[in-house]
Amino acid sequence: MTAAPNTSRFTLACVQATAADTVAPNIAEVGELIARAADEGAEFVATPETCGLMEMHREALFGKIRPQEEDEALKAWRALAKDRGIWLLIGSLMIRIAEDRAANRSFLIDDRGDIRATYDKLHMFDVDLGADERYQESRTYRPGTRAVVTDTPWGRLGLSICYDVRFPYLYRALALAGAEMLAVPAAFTVPTGEAHWHTLLRARAIETGAFVFAPAQTGHHATGRRTYGHSLIVDPWGVVLADAGQGKGVILSEIDMARVAEVRRNIPALSHTRGFEGP
Numbered sequence: 001m002t003a004a005p006n007t008s009r010f011t012l013a014c015v016q017a018t019a020a021d022t023v024a025p026n027i028a029e030v031g032e033l034i035a036r037a038a039d040e041g042a043e044f045v046a047t048p049e050t051c052g053l054m055e056m057h058r059e060a061l062f063g064k065i066r067p068q069e070e071d072e073a074l075k076a077w078r079a080l081a082k083d084r085g086i087w088l089l090i091g092s093l094m095i096r097i098a099e100d101r102a103a104n105r106s107f108l109i110d111d112r113g114d115i116r117a118t119y120d121k122l123h124m125f126d127v128d129l130g131a132d133e134r135y136q137e138s139r140t141y142r143p144g145t146r147a148v149v150t151d152t153p154w155g156r157l158g159l160s161i162c163y164d165v166r167f168p169y170l171y172r173a174l175a176l177a178g179a180e181m182l183a184v185p186a187a188f189t190v191p192t193g194e195a196h197w198h199t200l201l202r203a204r205a206i207e208t209g210a211f212v213f214a215p216a217q218t219g220h221h222a223t224g225r226r227t228y229g230h231s232l233i234v235d236p237w238g239v240v241l242a243d244a245g246q247g248k249g250v251i252l253s254e255i256d257m258a259r260v261a262e263v264r265r266n267i268p269a270l271s272h273t274r275g276f277e278g279p
Contacts, residue, residue: 008154008256008257008258009154009254009255009256009257010043010044010153010154010254010255010257011041011042011043011044011252011253011254011255012042012043012044012045012046012213012233012252012253012254012255013037013040013042013044013045013046013250013251013252014045014046014047014213014214014215014216014231014232014233014242014244014250014251015030015033015034015037015045015046015047015048015051015215015231015250016033016048016215016216016217016218016229016231016244016247016248016249016250016251017029017030017033017047017048017051017217017218017248018217018218018219018220018221018227018248019048019050019051019052019053019054019187019217019221020053020054020221020222021053021054021055021060021221021222021223022053022064023052023053023064023072023073024072026051026052026053026054026073027052027072027073027076027077029248030047030051030052030073030077031076031077031080033047033248033249033250034047034077034080034081034084034086034088035080035084036250037086037250037252038084038085038086040250040252041252042086042250042252043086043087044086044087044088044089044152044154045086045087045088045089046088046089046091046183046185046213046215047077047088047089047090047091047185047215048091048092048185048186048187048215048216048217048231049091049092049104049161049162049185049186049187049216049217050091050092050093050094050104050187050217051073051090051091051092051093051185051217052071052073052074052090052093052094053065053073053093053094054187054217054221054222054223054225055094055223056223056224056225057223058139058140061094061102061140062096062099062100062102065094065095065096065102066095066096067095067096067097068095068105071093071095073090073093074090074093074107077090077109078109078113078114078115079113081109081110081111081113082111082112082113085111086111087108087109087110087111087152087153088108088109089106089107089108089109089157089183089185089215090106090107090108090109091106091161091183091185091186091215092104092105092106092121092161092185093105093107097142098142101140101141101142102140102141102142103120103121103141103142103144104120104121104137104141104161105118105119105120105121106118106119106120106121106159106161106183106185108150108152108157108159116150116151117148117150117157117159118148119144119147119148119159119160119161120142120143120144120145121137121141121143121144121160121161121162121163121164122143122144122145122147122160122164122167122170123143123163123164123166123167123170124136124137124138124141124143124163125137125162125163126138129189129191129192133189133191137163147159147170147173147174147177149174149177149178149179152181154181154255154257155180155181155257155260156177156178156179156180156181157179157180157181157182157183158171158174158175158177158179158181158182158183158210159174159183160174160182160183160184161184161185161186162184162185162186162187162188164184165184165186165200165201165204165214166200168203168204168207171204171207171208171210172207172208172270172273174208175207175208175209175210175270176270176273179208179210180210180211180257180260181210181211181212181213181255182204182205182208182210182211182212182213183212183213183214184201184204184212184213184214185214185215185216186214186215186216186217187216187217187225187227188216188217188227188228189225189226189227189228190226190227190228192228193227193228193229193230194228197228197230197232198230198232198240201214201232201234202234202238202240203238205234205235205236205237205238206236206237206238207269208236208270209236209260209263209264209267209269209270210236210260211233211234211235211236211255211257211259211260212232212233212234213232213233213234214231214232214233214234215231216228216229216230216231216232216244217229218230218231218244218246218247218248219246219248228246229244229245229246229247230243230244230245230246231243231244231251232244233251233253233255235259236259236260236262236263236264237259237263241253
């Protein structure tokens with residue numbers, strides 16, 4: 001279903017999946033979920049972070065990833081978006097950009113299968129959660145250097161990925177640049193998800209008066225990693241419109257973009273920004 005330009009209402013879907021450590025099964029599974037969302041009326045579908053491949057071991061990763069123009073998942077899902085006449089946010093793919101460096105890159109695909117925007121994750125997840133759960137993305141990924149706001153038929157979209165959600169200055173900058181929707185595709189860990197996921201996403205929506213949607217990975221992965229799930233769609237007042245829980249599947253919500261203007265009129269915090277000295 002192709003969206004009409006300049007409409008204020010549309011149906012948004014978030015895909016929740018458990019990515020495998022090889023590309024082909026993910027192309028099939030995520031593709032089926034994208035198609036299901038389209039069948040259920042979604043005009044805009046979003047998938048999780050690293051939905052083309054979940055590989056935690058650096059040497060193995062570089063044996064599996066490809067440059068952007070050779071990535072099989074990107075090719076398949078661009079064709080699917082065109083076939084179904086939907087806009088598609090591929091939450092992120094691991095893209096080889098050098099012999100020993102990758103980008104964690106989002107792709108916004110239009111209903112003709114064309115790439116409208118890309119975004120490379122800015123903030124690297126270098127953390128030690130204890131209990132042998134440690135991550136150091138900066139060893140493998142080259143951080144992005146630019147924030148991205150782009151047009152859709154329904155409004156302006158600000159792009160981000162997973163760990164970015166802990167840096168509110170990014171989302172305020174996106175909103176001040178015109179973003180009315182904020183995408184946060186993720187593969188959140190279980191302990192951090194249980195503690196912070198809902199709070200962070202609702203806060204980003206409230207602070208900016210924007211819709212936030214966060215398609216997420218879920219469950220046990222072949223590499224041993226566990227992800228939290230709970231893909232969310234949040235309105236500009238911080239109300240959770242849909243929560244996927246922990247199972248694989250699709251959530252949908254009708255989005256009324258007029259709600260953004262209403263909330264920002266009620267609490268015009270974006271216009272109240274002040275400079276200050278110190279500390």
